[in-house]
Structure formats: structure tokens, C-alpha cells
Amino acid sequence: MTAPHILDDLAWRGLVAQSTDLDALRRDLDAGPVTLYSGIDPTAPSAHIGHLLQWLTLARFQQAGHRPIALVGGATGLIGDPKPTSERTLNDREVVADWVGKIGAQLRPFLDFTGENAALLVNNLDWTEDISALDFLREYGKHFRVGRMLAKEAVSRRMESDEGISYAEFSYQILQSLDFLELYRRYGCTLQTGGSDQWGNLTAGIDLIHRVEGRAVHALGTPLITKADGSKFGKTEGGTVWLDASLTSPYAFYQFWINAEDAKVGEYLRAFTWLSREEIEELEKATADRPQARAAQRALAQAVTALVHGEEEVGRVEAASQALFGRGELRDLDADTLAAALAEVPSTSLARSDNPTVVDLLVGTGLASSRGAARRTVAEGGAYVNNAKVDAEDWTPAEADLLHGRWLVVRRGKRTTAGVELVSGP
Secondary structure (H helix, E strand, O other): OOOOHHHOOOOOOOOEEEEEEEEHHHHEEEEEEEEEEEEOOOOOOOEEEEHHHHHHHHHHHOOOOEEEEEEEOOHHOOOEEEEOOOOOOOOOOHHHHHHHHHHHHHHHHHHOOOOOOOOOOEEEEHHOOOOOHHHHHHHHHHOHHHHHHHHHHHHHHHOOOOOOHHHHHHHHHHHHHHHHHHHHHHOOOEEEEEEEEHHHHHHHHHHHHHHHOOOOOOEEEEEEOOOOOOEOOOOOEEEEEOOOOOOOOOOHHHHHOOOOOOHHHHHHHHHHHOOOOOHHHHHHHHHHHOHHOHHHHHHHHHHHHHHHOHHHHHHHHHHHHHHHOOOHHHHHHHHHHHHHHHHHOEEEEEHHHHHHHHHHHHOOOOOOHHHHHHHHHHHOOOOEEEEOOOOOOOOOOOOHHEEEEOOOEEEOOOOOEEEEEOOOOO
């Protein structure tokens, strides 16, 4: 079966929110390979799942035969895109440089850097660092009209606030536009992709190329992915969902996706996985017919976790999920996976010297509201430690019961689980 046109595939996946001229872009794409780029500013030591969407969009274009450029903004990251609420904290040059390296390493697995349409990884500090203030103003600043720059939503909101906006952040739009111009000159780049919240910056780059080079180029904005209630996607109670395993564990990453709402799981499958149209539509039908089975959520969690952390990590986190609720062997879990899993359930620390009983464990973890309630749970056969039923309320763990010498998994009934770390000292 013939693969769909890249624009048709993106449209079906819900990834086209805005475009300068889709018909003109289609003609250029059909005429031969197009070079396109998407940029990320290093404002943290890791990318997050919003950045993942942009990298996958570049990868989809590459699979269709086009040439992607992934830009990590060592220069723009030193200034920061204006936030609607307040001025950004300026990070040290050494910190930003370190983050550039880390994020560049993160994105490499998502693109192919070999072959005829090999991807490029670039840093805009390479062409920005040596521009003098006079050259910046004379060669680039003269092409920007303040009225249009003020119309950008984040800028206008900051102008109306008590804090206002610094000239540094106000100039960010010029810096990002310079990227598009430079990539056009160096590599013939004629398409920029990015989130729809960046649309003002994307079109500013188009305008600069038109003014300086007299050439019409393209921009394509992907939608902002949201939850069913319209709130921001990619945030949990613990904060941002990062791609770095040290910031968001693979277990927590998997749990984020498997908890996707029924109303949104199809959208996430389209945007964040390589599953085919037939596979996704079948999963959507399964969600409609048997939502309690959560087949689509499992497929989503497996696919995205494998994409970011690898198939082996999927096996580890699924084994941990099963074991926490009595459907697997807890002692088979490595220490890091167990710790990550227990970080996602109610957990507490108790002193080994107190020699806590099962009643203490149930109360200490909040699985029982009182000692009386804990005793009833034990008497009714609903208390488990490390998936073994505990029948005596005075039961205390032996050293051999401690998982990796530290942890106990306490469960009330089939579904309510908590963790206990036994620590030395009072």
C-alpha cells in the first residue's frame, strides 16, 4: 500500500494547527526533498514530551524523504523566549552549554544522521556569538517593526503587567528569526516547524527571509496538546514529564501514558507513536467497546516508553507494575526499578529499631486510618506484605523480608498499595 503524503499523514495525526500556505508547501514537497528545521532552547538539563512531539514531526518528514535540521539554541537559550507572566532567570553560559550537549545527545536517537537525507544537529551560538551589537541592529534589527513585535501575545501581556519586559527578551524574536535566515543561507532550509504557541516567532523568520532574500518560505505549527479538560499536557503533580530518566523515571514515564484519558488516548497515539492508522483505529474502537480493558493506554505507554527508554525498560516497568499488585515477583525487580515504582505510590520511612508490626505498617503508610482499622484488615485477610498474606497482627518483618535490604511493599486488599523503607536510627 502506498504511504500517504506527509501532509496528509500529519493532518490525520492532528499535527497541523497552522500553516502559511499548505498548497504551496505541498507543491514544494512534491518537487523534491525539502530541508526543514525545528528548534529547542536549553532552559533545563533535559527535553520534555513537548519537545518529543517536535522531534517526531521532524522524523516523520525525514521518513518521507526530506532533510531535517534539529537546532539546539545555545544563543537563544541565553536570553529566553518571553513568558507571559515574568522575566526569565538568565542562566550562566557554562550551564547553558552543558544543557546544549545533554539535549543534543537526547535527540540523536530520534533522527537518522546517515544517508542521502541525513539529519543535521546545529547550535545557533555558532553564527550568533560573533555578531556585534551594531551589526545586529543594522543588519537584522532594521527589518523588524516594533508594532508587529508588540502584537505577540506573550509580549503584549508582559507590557500590560507591572513587571513589563526587558529589551533582551523583547529582542528574542529577532534572534530566532536570524536562525531561519542563517539555515536558509547555509543549507537551503525552507520550512520551520514548531508549536502553535511559537507562531509569531515562526512567521517573523519568514518575513525576515522575504525582506533580505526575497524568497517565500514556509512555516507549519503543530497544536498544543492538552488534557480533556483543556489543561496543559505533560504536567503531573510531580511536575514536568522529562525524557531524562534521572528526572522522570521510566516507571513514572510509563505511568503517565497509561493513565491517559479515554477521550484523549487516540490523539496521543496519533501524535506520539509510529503505530499505523489501522492499528490506532483498532485501538480506538477497543476503547469505545471495552474502555475498562485500557488496551489503547497500554499500547500508548509501551510504544512511547520504548521510544524514549528502550524495550528492556518497558519490560522492567511492566514487571514492576504487575509485582506491586500481587501479579509478579517483587524480588525479581532491580533496586532502581523498585525505588521508582514505590515513588509513585504512598510511601513512608520507619525506624528499624522500632521493630514495626504489620499494624504499624498499615497505619504508617495510610492504608489504614487507625490501629483498630488495621487490626480489622488483618483479621479479614486483607493485609499483605511483599504480596504474602499476613494473618497475625503482631507480625514483624525479618531482615530476609526486606527487598534489597531496605523496602517492604504493603498492600490492603487487591488494589491499595504503599511502600515502606526501613531506615537505621531512631
